[in-house]
Amino acid sequence: MASTSTQSRLDQALALQDPAQQQRALSDILQTPAGPRDDQLLKDQEQAIVKLAQLYRDQKDAPALADILKQSRTLVVNLAKAKTAKLIRTLLDLFSEIPGSTELQIEATKESADWAKNDKRIFLKQNLETRLVALYIDNQNYKEALNLINSLLRELKKLDDKMILTEVHLLESRVHHNLVNLPKAKAALTSARTAANSIYCPPTLQAQLDMQSGVLHAEDKDYKTAYSYFYEAFEGYSSQDDARAVPALKYMLLCKIMLNLAEDVALIIGGKAAQRYAGPEVEAMKAVAKAHEDRSLQQFELELRERKKELSDDPIIRNHLAALYDTLLEQNLMRIIEPYSRVEIAHVAELVKQPVRDVEIKLSQMILDKVFNGILDQGAGCLIVFDEPEVDKTYDDTLETIGHVSQVVEQLFQRTRTAVI
Incomplete structure (x- = not known):
């Protein structure tokens, strides 16, 4: 009877238009005591807590969302472990949509991981700690990220969980790349690919591996190979309707610009796959390609200033465009000083x-x-x-002659030795 009453209250709460009234109604439902056998009531409370969290997300109220996450721990005691993991991950996902909530999100994820550890939910703990590593990287807390990665790797190698092991090695590669330690970044990526080869790798995870491979090849100035990896990543994200398809497309265009193939940028943007992601990000890369094609430093600087969010705020784009700007300045200077002996x-x-x-x-x-x-x-x-200056070839010719004489002497010595024997 209580379940039917709660179901009715849930429907009424969801039908309310005023957010404040809806919050109060959903909070009342969550206060209703539930036992392990009250399946319908637990299901309704699960829906109510997610809806309440979504309301706080829409209001950009990160502290209230953190309180809801804490409150959910009393509810999940009576839920199956799989449902518990899904609910907590859903609530944490809502944080990412609130700007400026990274610190609070880190704290909430850390508390949830500690709770999972104390409650002997090892799989959930590892998932939450993996998420925490990603948050540390986004917040540039690289020391904490590496410490947590090392701890996770020790656990995962004992359990032989290849899926999470792949994710952690991938995160390790990202940390070392951000610390400009490319040898370790490449080694970690190789470990991630090795772990991924022994399991079914989901398309999104495979796309992340391809994206990181492209980033590291671009660091080595191998833009042709990097483009191939970014293309694979773009296709992988695009097939899953993942928003990360946009950065992959941007990096594809970046590789074409760095290869002095700015004319290919328009062809890629005009393609059917890329048209789905048309917007300011893609337009910014198109504008940079045009400035590079025209060899216009002034236009290049203007685009970097006016499209700061799309270009300079992305560290990968920013670093490569800085190198491109330097090259463009050098080319312009060489063209200007070429006719002069004094200027x-x-x-x-x-x-x-x-x-x-x-x-x-x-x-x-x-x-x-x-x-x-x-x-x-x-x-x-x-x-x-x-x-x-004209290169004096005397020394080179002399060394070559000495080399030939040395070969002749060696051959004569061998013949003499043979004759004596």
Whole structure:
């Protein structure tokens, strides 16, 4: 009878239009005592707690959502372990949609993992700690992330849980990449792929592996291989309607730009698969490709400033575009100074529309890197460019001749030795 009454109250609560009234009605349902055999009541309370959490999510009320998560622990005592894990993960997922709630989300996830450990729910604990590692990475708490990863890896290797092991090694690769330790990042990714090869790897996890592979190949300037991995990741995310398909598409376009194939960007964007994800992110990459194709430093800088959210806020895009900007500046400077043997630095800066100090620093770097031969006369504010020196081949020819003589002497020695024998 109580279950029927609660079901009716749940329907009434869900029918309310005023959020405040709905919150009060759902909270009342959760206060109703439930036993392990009250299946319908437990089911209704499960729906009520999720709906209440969604209301707090819509109101961007992260503290209230954290309280709901704590409150759910009294409800899940009577639920099956599988349902418990699903409910807690659902509630934690709602946090990610509230901007600026990362710290609170970390705290809530940590408390939930501790509760799962104390309640002997080992599988749930490992899942929550894996989620916690990802949150640490997003919050740049790399030391805490590595400590937790090492602890998890020890447990998982004993249990031989390949699925979570793959996820943890993948997260380990991301941490080391963010710490600019590429050898360890590659080793962790190899471990993740090895673990994934022995199980059925879900499309989303496979897409994450491909995405990380693309990122590491891009760090090695192997943009052609990186593009292939980003394409695989894009297809994987796209098939699952995952929002991470957009970053994968952006990285595909980035690889084409870095390969000086800016004309391919329009072809990719015009494709059927990419058209689903048209928006400011894709338009930003298209604008960068146009600026690069036109060799326009001014336009390039303008796009970086005006589309900061789409470009500079993404560390991978930002780092590679910084390298591209540097290359573009170098190309522009080389084109300008090519006809001159002596030119004012201020004149060069005016032509590239950059501050004189920045141009002077870049020219110094280019001279040290032996991009061209020249010196900076800072007293006169001029750049003096020298002709390319003719390479004296005498030493090379001499070494080659000595090498040939050495071979002849060696052959004569062998023949003499044979004759004596």
